[in-house]
Amino acid sequence: MIPIAKPYLTEDEAQAAYDTILTGWITQGPKVQKFEEKFAAYTGAKYAVAVSNCTTALHLSMIVAGIGPGDEVICPSMSYIATANAIQYVGATPVFAEVQQATCNLDPIDAEKRITKNTKAILLVHQIGMPADIEAFQELCDRYNLKLIEDAACAAGSAYKGRKIGSHSELVCFSFHPRKVISTGDGGMITTNREDYYNRLKLLRQHGMSVNDRVRHEASRIIFEDHVEVGYNYRMTDIQAAVGIKQLEKLDWIVEERRKIASAYHEAFKVIDFIGLPPEEEGYFSNYQSYCIYLKPSSPIDRNTLMQELLDRGIASRRGIMNSHRETAYRDSHRSVELPISEDLQDRSIILPLYVPMREDEISLITNAFKDILIKKTIVI
CATH class of the missing domain: 3.90.1150.10 (Aspartate Aminotransferase, domain 1)
Incomplete structure (x- = not known):
């Protein structure tokens, strides 16, 4: 049987996971930080935040973008159901718009027709790796004072007008599922150029904890953490990140x-x-x-x-x-x-x-x- 897809993982990734396991630090830690830094550099974004998968990346992006009950978010229906689900998670309503016949990507003309007084954002999907027209949607969002969020689950390594996907807008979400171009078993990443988003995303992925495990471990004085808001357990492990670093080198x-x-x-x-x-x-x-x-x-x-x-x-x-x-x-x-x-x-x-x-x-x-x-x-x- 010739399968529809399979991940490209080699002894490099196996050795990286093995070495990380032997360090004794296997949850979110130094490898995650290194993976984030390398991924941000690769995409051209200022910051990257690793999470457990792309669905949790979309969920957190909705939260930091200020989307909530009563809001509408325009998105394609033609996408994996996680796209719409992430909108529902924050109590908002997905408004499905039409795609273009040739590209399977969201049609900006049809999307504009569906904007109402309740529209808060557009969730733009780069379908099966083909970039959508980011500039057209950014112009649309600027004109109507909307947030633009990119569902780039399939788009690691793709580029739009000479720049890698990940640096064009305020929130871009990636997947490292086994069917994606690179994989960490499962996992996700959010890239952003906004420092306030970056800091809050890091809080939200770890139960709103003010001080992460690595900082406490390296501290020379006693530190007590505070949980400053209701967050989530959306962390990536260092084992996954070690694999991701090797995958990124081959992307x-x-x-x-x-x-x-x-x-x-x-x-x-x-x-x-x-x-x-x-x-x-x-x-x-x-x-x-x-x-x-x-x-x-x-x-x-x-x-x-x-x-x-x-x-x-x-x-x-x-x-x-x-x-x-x-x-x-x-x-x-x-x-x-x-x-x-x-x-x-x-x-x-x-x-x-x-x-x-x-x-x-x-x-x-x-x-x-x-x-x-x-x-x-x-x-x-």
């Missing part, structure tokens, strides 16, 4: 390898006129966290049949990106939502295997199987 190389695989897919599928390929316009640099193709209405084979045929040949695939408003948790409260582009993209898109290292024979097996299935369906390519 640009991993992205380069993923782009080579994407190029091979491009070349194989460009001759099939009913397949829509992921675009990459000038100024947009994708890490290809996933490779998603779209079966146009002219396709003589339906999406699910094609996925099953691939699975029968030992090739995993996934449906197009979910629509949160169609999930049971949101269906009743969003029955009036009309998002035909998002729904069509979910129903007609397929995510294909992409991981490092992926051998040429595996890529050929996938593309040849794809073409063979179509030929057997009496389609001439």
Whole structure:
């Protein structure tokens, strides 16, 4: 079976975790601080705060941005459900907006139509690693006095107009889940250029504790901590951070390898006129966290049949990106939502295997199987 994804972890990461375990400091500590410093430097942000996963990163970002009950936050429905959930966590209401057909990213024109007097922020998702138009949304937020938060769960290593994702806006949230480009097993990161956000994020991730464990450990005088506000246990461990440091060192190389695989897919599928390929316009640099193709209405084979045929040949695939408003948790409260582009993209898109290292024979097996299935369906390519 060729899997849809798998993390690229080597003996380097195993040794880093092993060495950290032997230090006796395995919870949030010096390795976490080092990982934060290196990640901030990589993205070009002033600060980075490590947390337990991207969902907790989004939750804390909502809090420091001042979003709460009665507020509305515009976001795509076409995103993993954590995007909408983070808005719900603070008592606010997710307002689902439409995406662009080509990129699967939020449409600024449709987003603007959904702004009301209760709108407090826009949660912008860089879908499957393809950067969204940050400038367009920042201009929109400036015009309407809204907060811009980036859900960059899939976008580590991607770039927008010459700068890495992570430094463009006040709050940017990343994921290190095993299906992401780099992984710490699980984990997340928030980058920010605001010192006040940075300081409060560090408090909130550790139960609002005024003095962290490392400071107390290194102190030469007795220190008693205070818990200055109700916080959360959203910490990353030093074991995870040690792995993350090694992963970060390889990130640009991993992205380069993923782009080579994407190029091979491009070349194989460009001759099939009913397949829509992921675009990459000038100024947009994708890490290809996933490779998603779209079966146009002219396709003589339906999406699910094609996925099953691939699975029968030992090739995993996934449906197009979910629509949160169609999930049971949101269906009743969003029955009036009309998002035909998002729904069509979910129903007609397929995510294909992409991981490092992926051998040429595996890529050929996938593309040849794809073409063979179509030929057997009496389609001439």
